Amino acid sequence: MNRIVTLSALLLVSVPLFAGSGGPDSYGYTWKDSDEPDGPVYSWIDITTTGTLVTGLGDDNIVGPFTMDTDHPFYWYGRKNVWIASNGYIAFNDGNIASPFPIIPTAGGVNDYIAAFTSDLTFAGDGTTARCYFFDDSDITIISYHNVPFWTAVFPGTTGDNTFQIILNKQDSTITIQYQFLSGLTQNNDVLIGIESVVGSVGLQHSIDTYPPSNFAIRFYPPVESELMVTDAAMNWNTRPGNGGEFLIRNGEPLALVANVQNTGNVDLSDFTVNGEVRNAANQVQVSGSAQVPFVLAIQDVDVDYGVAFDPTTAGTYRYASTITGISGELASVNNAITQELVVVDTLLAVRDLKFTGATDDGVGLGWDGGNGGVAMYIKPPYYPAFASATLARIASTTGVSGYSMKVYDDNGLNGTPGTLLDSVTINAADVLIGDQVIPLNSPLTITGGGVYVLWYMNGPGINIAEDIVAPFSLQTYEVLGNYWARYRDRENGDFHIGIRLTQTPVYDIGVNGFFGIAAGQEINGPITVRAWVTNYGNQPATGFPVSYRFGNGTPVTQQYTGPAIQPQAQSLVNFTTLFNPITNATDNLCAWSNWSLDMDQVNDTTCVSVNAIVGIQERDAQQLRIWPNPAQDLVFLDGFGTGRGVIEVVDVNGRLVRTERIASGSERILLHTHDLNPGIYLLRVHQDEAMYLGRFVVQR
Numbered sequence: 001m002n003r004i005v006t007l008s009a010l011l012l013v014s015v016p017l018f019a020g021s022g023g024p025d026s027y028g029y030t031w032k033d034s035d036e037p038d039g040p041v042y043s044w045i046d047i048t049t050t051g052t053l054v055t056g057l058g059d060d061n062i063v064g065p066f067t068m069d070t071d072h073p074f075y076w077y078g079r080k081n082v083w084i085a086s087n088g089y090i091a092f093n094d095g096n097i098a099s100p101f102p103i104i105p106t107a108g109g110v111n112d113y114i115a116a117f118t119s120d121l122t123f124a125g126d127g128t129t130a131r132c133y134f135f136d137d138s139d140i141t142i143i144s145y146h147n148v149p150f151w152t153a154v155f156p157g158t159t160g161d162n163t164f165q166i167i168l169n170k171q172d173s174t175i176t177i178q179y180q181f182l183s184g185l186t187q188n189n190d191v192l193i194g195i196e197s198v199v200g201s202v203g204l205q206h207s208i209d210t211y212p213p214s215n216f217a218i219r220f221y222p223p224v225e226s227e228l229m230v231t232d233a234a235m236n237w238n239t240r241p242g243n244g245g246e247f248l249i250r251n252g253e254p255l256a257l258v259a260n261v262q263n264t265g266n267v268d269l270s271d272f273t274v275n276g277e278v279r280n281a282a283n284q285v286q287v288s289g290s291a292q293v294p295f296v297l298a299i300q301d302v303d304v305d306y307g308v309a310f311d312p313t314t315a316g317t318y319r320y321a322s323t324i325t326g327i328s329g330e331l332a333s334v335n336n337a338i339t340q341e342l343v344v345v346d347t348l349l350a351v352r353d354l355k356f357t358g359a360t361d362d363g364v365g366l367g368w369d370g371g372n373g374g375v376a377m378y379i380k381p382p383y384y385p386a387f388a389s390a391t392l393a394r395i396a397s398t399t400g401v402s403g404y405s406m407k408v409y410d411d412n413g414l415n416g417t418p419g420t421l422l423d424s425v426t427i428n429a430a431d432v433l434i435g436d437q438v439i440p441l442n443s444p445l446t447i448t449g450g451g452v453y454v455l456w457y458m459n460g461p462g463i464n465i466a467e468d469i470v471a472p473f474s475l476q477t478y479e480v481l482g483n484y485w486a487r488y489r490d491r492e493n494g495d496f497h498i499g500i501r502l503t504q505t506p507v508y509d510i511g512v513n514g515f516f517g518i519a520a521g522q523e524i525n526g527p528i529t530v531r532a533w534v535t536n537y538g539n540q541p542a543t544g545f546p547v548s549y550r551f552g553n554g555t556p557v558t559q560q561y562t563g564p565a566i567q568p569q570a571q572s573l574v575n576f577t578t579l580f581n582p583i584t585n586a587t588d589n590l591c592a593w594s595n596w597s598l599d600m601d602q603v604n605d606t607t608c609v610s611v612n613a614i615v616g617i618q619e620r621d622a623q624q625l626r627i628w629p630n631p632a633q634d635l636v637f638l639d640g641f642g643t644g645r646g647v648i649e650v651v652d653v654n655g656r657l658v659r660t661e662r663i664a665s666g667s668e669r670i671l672l673h674t675h676d677l678n679p680g681i682y683l684l685r686v687h688q689d690e691a692m693y694l695g696r697f698v699v700q701r
Contacts, residue, residue, distance in 0.1 A: 025204035028223025051135035058484020076266035104194035105203030160184015230265035235338035245341035245474030254309035272326040341472035355499025356474035365396025365464030380451030394466035394497030402460025509538035511604035532592040541565035545596035552588035582613035625695030646688035
């Protein structure tokens with residue numbers, strides 16, 4: 001399928017011209033076809049009943065690996081695993097190639113493959129009869145494509161019918177391609193036939209933009225001996241296989257700088273250097289190191305440890321690059337360097353957006369011709385559990401006729417591929433906005449391990465997702481056509497503006513942290529309303545939980561808090577409707593506590609204060625004091641009590657006794673200094689003999 005990056009495409013028609021033989025390439029491979037007198041004889045091998053049906057092929061994708069019983073010799077090395085592509089080629093890696101196809105040989109990009117009838121083929125579409133079969137034993141491996149049409153943007157989306165097969169003969173190391181029946185035209189007549197080695201600069205092209213006839217065979221022959229000495233090494237990966245971008249925690253564990261080097265040639269290598277460094281967005285070196293590689297055999301690889309680590313102290317995007325130096329006479333240098341994208345995330349922020357893209361639209365945007373396609377990013381959080389609340393997307397353009405969907409998949413598929421659909425949100429055409437979008441999930445998602453695939457999928461034509469085409473690149477990009485996933489064909493040159501938003505992991509924590517109007521040592525000699533402060537220590541709003549109080553070992557009094565949700569780090573005063581009325585003379589703890597089923601920390605649930613409960617004393621002592629000025633700043637006056645000796649108690653709104661002063665005999669008016677009290681509401685109690693006098697004042701500055 002074509003991706004849309006321009007408004008039109010030019011149709012090119014090539015004249016089919018075939019020679020009977022060709023080559024050699026620089027290694028010595030040659031080819032002959034069935035028109036050549038001593039060439040291969042076309043003889044179709046039917047494996048529809050003996051082979052295995054290959055599943056998962058769609059449009060522009062690749063599946064595998066399929067493990068062969070024995071290695072197939074290919075150039076100067078052997079391959080045991082093979083991947084099968086929907087576009088008519090097999091590869092000895094999982095590289096995805098789509099139209100327009102590169103000429104053979106081409107250094108860089110996807111190498112190490114056999115282009116049998118590489119064209120814009122598709123296994124997708126309603127009613128398609130396209131099939132692929134795989135057969136393998138110790139002597140031969142066959143991959144047969146049956147009734148596979150070309151993709152087209154014109155309804156019904158397919159055209160033509162193509163049946164061909166690839167035969168790997170492990171006895172004589174030949175590669176035979178047979179064409180049983182071919183019909184139709186592919187987009188732009190973009191057809192490629194040939195073989196390419198792991199070193200992209202070595203390969204043999206049979207033809208390009210040319211259709212072979214039906215009942216036709218082409219065979220590639222290896223040299224009896226090759227005089228080509230291939231001296232070549234390639235950076236394989238940084239950090240871990242795949243070289244995919246990673247998220248790190250700011251001020252988290254330093255990242256040890258390690259890498260892997262592969263000898264891709266047929267000559268043993270020794271005594272060369274590998275250099276590694278991490279640079280920030282301003283291109284400033286953060287850390288660097290080097291390692292000497294003493295020896296690595298042909299077609300082998302070796303791990304490299306630079307002996308240094310990157311300390312992620314500042315949030316932002318970084319480039320971790322490794323480069324090979326010191327090998328003379330290398331066949332290819334394009335594979336001597338590799339870069340990995342590192343993104344440092346500040347986990348102290350309430351909102352953390354995980355994405356590999358920069359701040360601006362750098363490309364023209366991408367959409368699929370016909371509208372039935374999408375792109376995705378694989379995102380692995382730097383910590384667990386990670387609490388996701390929304391997906392992120394930047395819409396580059398829209399014609400207003402189509403919407404899109406944002407979907408999140410678990411990576412619990414085979415070998416970490418997309419598996420369970422975790423969430424799906426559809427944006428209707430009328431609601432599409434250009435620019436950055438935050439699309440809330442249907443329900444919050446907790447990621448406890450691994451990562452997720454975030455998919456942007458077109459629900460029709462005329463809408464494009466934004467691209468970032470400024471390095472570094474994450475290599476975590478995918479294209480999705482129909483229900484078929486593949487690594488993005490141009491993943492080394494761009495990222496999509498797609499991500500996921502993390503918020504703080506939900507913490508549910510409610511506790512009682514004090515009383516209002518009840519202080520330590522207080523005498524309670526009649527019915528009193530218990531009022532307790534409830535604090536939300538978590539980060540989620542809280543309501544609908546029980547709160548209780550009890551004196552000593554008495555029966556608990558419980559009521560449900562159903563008031564407005566208490567916001568994180570806020571508190572609310574709970575007034576119990578059941579009064580506390582002493583039924584015995586005792587000194588004991590009056591305790592209040594919360595009991596929420598979601599509570600994650602019970603340590604802060606309870607508060608207690610020791611009080612004196614007295615039965616039978618009348619409330620003649622609960623007389624009102626006169627206090628002025630009120631509000632106060634540095635002092636207040638109070639009167640309205642007797643002339644005997646007594647005690648003044650000042651209690652704050654949390655029920656804590658903050659001051660005690662004695663009253664001399666004969667005093668009728670008292671000056672009370674308040675300059676050392678914090679602004680707020682205070683309760684005053686004056687005790688004289690069996691009498692109690694109450695008042696309240698406010699300190700305000």
